[in-house]
Amino acid sequence: MSAMINNCAIRRTSSFLHRPRTRTLSTKSSTKSNIERTNMFGKTQRAIEEITSKLGLPQYRAKQIYQWIYSKGSTLFQDMANIPKDLQHKLESNYFIRYGQILESQLSKDGTRKMLIQFNNDSKATVETVFIPESHRGTLCVSSQVGCSLSCRFCHTGTQSLYRNLTAAEIIGQYMISAWKEGDFPRLQNQKPNISNVVFMGQGEPLYNFRNVSAAVGVLTDKEGIAMAPWRIIISTSGVAPLIPRIATELRVGLAVSLHSADNDLRTEIMPINKTYPLPMLMQSCAEFAAQAGPQARRITFEYVMLDGINDSDKDAKRLVGLIKNLPAHVNIIPFNPWPGSIYRPSSAAKVTEFCHIIRTSGIHASVRTPRGDDIFAACGQLKSTHVTRTSNLSKAAAATDLAC
Ligand code: SF4
Numbered sequence: 001m002s003a004m005i006n007n008c009a010i011r012r013t014s015s016f017l018h019r020p021r022t023r024t025l026s027t028k029s030s031t032k033s034n035i036e037r038t039n040m041f042g043k044t045q046r047a048i049e050e051i052t053s054k055l056g057l058p059q060y061r062a063k064q065i066y067q068w069i070y071s072k073g074s075t076l077f078q079d080m081a082n083i084p085k086d087l088q089h090k091l092e093s094n095y096f097i098r099y100g101q102i103l104e105s106q107l108s109k110d111g112t113r114k115m116l117i118q119f120n121n122d123s124k125a126t127v128e129t130v131f132i133p134e135s136h137r138g139t140l141c142v143s144s145q146v147g148c149s150l151s152c153r154f155c156h157t158g159t160q161s162l163y164r165n166l167t168a169a170e171i172i173g174q175y176m177i178s179a180w181k182e183g184d185f186p187r188l189q190n191q192k193p194n195i196s197n198v199v200f201m202g203q204g205e206p207l208y209n210f211r212n213v214s215a216a217v218g219v220l221t222d223k224e225g226i227a228m229a230p231w232r233i234i235i236s237t238s239g240v241a242p243l244i245p246r247i248a249t250e251l252r253v254g255l256a257v258s259l260h261s262a263d264n265d266l267r268t269e270i271m272p273i274n275k276t277y278p279l280p281m282l283m284q285s286c287a288e289f290a291a292q293a294g295p296q297a298r299r300i301t302f303e304y305v306m307l308d309g310i311n312d313s314d315k316d317a318k319r320l321v322g323l324i325k326n327l328p329a330h331v332n333i334i335p336f337n338p339w340p341g342s343i344y345r346p347s348s349a350a351k352v353t354e355f356c357h358i359i360r361t362s363g364i365h366a367s368v369r370t371p372r373g374d375d376i377f378a379a380c381g382q383l384k385s386t387h388v389t390r391t392s393n394l395s396k397a398a399a400a401t402d403l404a405c
Pocket of ligand 1: 150155
């Protein structure tokens, strides 16, 4: 599906999006370009307090603005009904609220939506965000870095070098864009949100961007902000062992570990980060996490991608059981989704079933991930690669649609 078709669909489905630009306030200063103004989106309540106190305003104004931005999804100061007009003008003169731009949006037959989002009009600063609806929940998978430095050999994103960390605003921006798209804004009272869970399982290693991920989690879980329950958020790491306990003590959210082998040498071959943080160190950190986490977030999800003839034998399954049997664990078995140039092949369905059976009969929770969105570019990083190829000769302006601002 072309970007232009999707962009038309975006305009049709949300009145928020086709609000005319001419509604911006008609003061002289409001004609400042975005280069002269600052993006207020992504700022914490404390940072907004600093802005309002410089303007000589009481603290409650910061709280009001914060709630308009994150709880009500407002992108125009003039819509902030309890903010006086003169303050709206002042804010409009110096700030704007902008999430990012959708470059491409693909909707699968099963409802999975994958978007390619660009930040700061920088064609290199693009990431993928995926929404996966299920009967009992809706999960948003967000990226934390543009590209990745870790080169896990089964991962398509690992073929794209790291460009930069995402800011907290860019991480939360992925949520806001998706929440508008899935109908969670404007918020209605007692409305069950379509996006119920957020997982940091997109592009990048979230723990290599701890500060910004932490700030984003703060806004996502703030009762005056997006107000998501912390246990509905999961941070997935390739195994940055020293920072894992801080997911429990500071962020208070759930943990997933990209494990993929219980054999130290094989894991190093599949995931080079294992050289830096070998399995014994990783398991020690997981035990610390489990000891520190609250009851709802204690269970650790171990992700295990099934690679034909590499890590899918009965012996591999028993070794995995031995490694995690003393932890509150769930094993998420992932059928490998091959991508052009990948060196691995998917395990057979029989192997996947047998592997899962061995884990379950040992008393450990295990499930096989159902492939979702396989009629769109489903492997992480693939939409970005194909977009770069297809649009290299097109103007960026033609391909992009402003979602906010
Ligand atoms: S699996 Fe995660 S950490 Fe590894 S290369 Fe892919 S994005 Fe990076």
